[in-house]
Amino acid sequence: MVNTMIRALQNRAIERKEARNRSRRSPIRPSKGDKVFYAINGIFLLILAVIVIYPMWFIIVASFSDPDAVLNGKVWAWPVGFTISGYTNLLKEKAIWTGYRNTIIYVTLGTLWNLFLTIPAGWALSRKDLPFRKVIMWIMIVTMFFGGGLIPYYLLVSTLGLVNSPLSQILLGGVSVYNLFMVKSYYTTNIPQETIEAAEVDGCGEFRTFFSIVLPLSKPIIAVMILFYAVGRWNNYFDALIFLSSEEYFPLQLVLHNILMAAEEASTSASGSDTILEATKTANQIRYSSIIVSSLPIIIAYPFIQKYFNQGFLVGSFK
């Protein structure tokens, strides 16, 4: 089954080229019924796009708006009473800066650790001549469907002395089996067996083969892996919640969580009093801007990384 899928993906490039060679649209003019379908289909997708974009757009708009206007429901499409006070207030908080610094360290070192554990292993798994390949595959697959659970995991990390150590934020989450299989299927479909055999005939050892033939051909998959792991680490919150207790080690998401949720209970339980209302307004202002500030790297990188999403090897393989 998965093989068909991979073949389908390979066909994609050929199909695209063929489609380009043929007339841009199908030679037959669409019938009336089809025109209706295309219109309805387009409207459906457009509505979906609005549903996806609007909440994000609103957060941006609200972060630049006067809190009073937001509270009175006047802000919905465009900033009202433009202000950046939310941002200036937010950036005064020291925790945001340490959070940013910590997250950058965790993401950088952690992603390197991920690549070290994923790329070479994916290469080895893609080799049909790896002894006990099937057994190793099963050892990996089982972990996708069964695990020890939260408490034994916590006890292990605690035994290793990683509780409240920043090292935990780098070492944990070292390899995602799903990503590993993605790398494996990339190599299976993109590096011809003959290339490896030719290298062997020429007297290339396994290391030479990997470093001078395989790695230079791996740029696309390494890019995708960096993307997946780095975003996952940037957004990771729970490993920090569970394992860290010193604020100096907190990553951005944990700091963000404290900003976002801290006053929520107060604001939901007692909305009547004026002082609380006032406090809520300022707090909400900071919340809107904190969402933008903490997502900034992803927002900036998104246009550059999105071209990788359509690549076929996003689809992993079990077999």
Next chain:
Amino acid sequence: MWPLYVFILPTLLYVILFCYAPMYGIVIAFQDFTPADDIISGTASWAGMANFERFFSLYNFWDLFSNTFLLCLFGFLIGFPLPIIVALSLNAMRGKKASKILQTIFYAPHFISLVVLVGMLYLLFGQMGLVNNIGNALGLGRYSFFLEAKAFRPLFIFSGNWQDFGWSAIIYLAALAGVDPQLHEAAEVDGASRVRRIFAVDLPAIMPTISVMLILSIGSLMSVGYEKALLMQTDANLQYSEIISTYVYKMGLKGGDYGFATAVGLFNSAINLVLLLIANTLSKKFSENSLW
């Protein structure tokens, strides 16, 4: 070929240490294990099935069970067909450029962190959020989405789908891209409408993918992580928001009741495993599709 092991050994050791060692830790589900005990030297006394019995006789056992199951079930009923519909719909668009742009938009929420997602929910649906501010301005008053237990499931499920429907569509889009264009041309010549071709050409082409995703979804009908539910929990919505995994988190990490929490977690993952095996066996029997 043994030098190849240098490439995979670190990963293998990592997986054995961080995935298989905790599996050994499951023994504490059958022990009176407290934070003072040591798992390696085995200081805890054996408790047999006592932890499980305690869980089953819990006054809120069925609430935890049904909260977990229903949250997954409702999520599945919407979250499973939606990406398929979206993929078929995107694939049927005439303008390929527009389709690419829409895909880029649909993938975007996938990269938002859970903390930000739940933060957005508070800012949109909270007491002072957009929906309430507009409602209040229109004279409808304010509705406490986070204090009404009833609102928990819709918020949880719709936000989850909002975040991931586009990303989940990728796998179907990839399968659809492999459909031989000649099939479409032949069908067109035969006078099949675009709608007809969705059902006669596109859908059969992605059927194997749908089967595999269905097996995986059924296998996870009792698995919902504690992460998002924990972020969305308030004292007022516990009636629906307390699920098995959040309960494990609270009893174990917060309460220090390690043996008991492990037993509860084990119960949940055992159900998942059984569901997955049943789904896979059935699929193998009635179609040629299976995970292994």
